[in-house]
Amino acid sequence: MQVSQLWRYPVKSFGGEQLQSAAIESDGLRGDHMWAVIDAETGTVASAKKVRAWSRLLECRARLLDDADPSDPSVLEITLPDGRCTRGDDPRTPGLLSELxxxxxxxxxxxxxxxxxxxxxxxxxxxxxxxxxxTAGVALRRFRPNLVVSTGDTGFVEDDWLGRRVEAGSVALVPTQRTARCVMVTLPHQEVPARRDMLRTVTDRNRVPNRAGGKPAPCIGIYADVASDGVLAVGDSLIVR
Structure with missing residues (x-):
């Protein structure tokens, strides 16, 4: 098995950027989920899964021009659905997102x-x-992973990795639970079209407990904690201990 894709999502609920290598830190991939869109009235984080209007955020894309300091607004580049680009330090950016x-x-x-x-x-x-x-690219992106692992096996193989040690590059991970799915997998984002039947498809094919003792839920993919930080690159071999 090997790492075939790496994805970072600098802004929660935005589309992300594909990387060739990434620093994996104790709290995740460097620069991932560093920024959030905030509802000015309530102070809550705007999530595409909670409010219909916020699903438009999925049509935006974000990338970091430099990840030396991912919290620096000048390195955050946002591409709007109409192709216009703005940056985190541009005072017009909040207005553009509000208009959207x-x-x-x-x-x-x-x-x-x-x-x-x-x-x-x-x-x-x-x-x-x-x-x-x-298509393979669309199918993978629909589920918004950080790491895509190519394997010659068949089926939902990562379901059996829970509690084991996963090593790739100089990084070690510990899968903690299966990824339970929600309406997010049915929504369009960038080149990924809407698929209203997708949640039902996952339910039909892999309805299992996402954690020990949990109730069955539609699951695909796994969440993991970082046991040992380091660097990952596309093409790195992946071993499950």
């Missing part, structure tokens, strides 16, 4: 927060097991 969603929004660097764990892994075997008919 119809809600008053701000953009802030915050301590990194994740749904469940710092890293999200997905195997090509699991995506192929869904049999959705999507």
């Amino acid at each position: 969603t119809g809600r008053a929004l701000t953009l802030e660097a915050r301590p990194r927060t994740y749904d469940e764990a710092p890293l999200h892994l997905l195997t090509t075997a699991a995506v192929e097991a869904l049999g959705t008919g999507d």
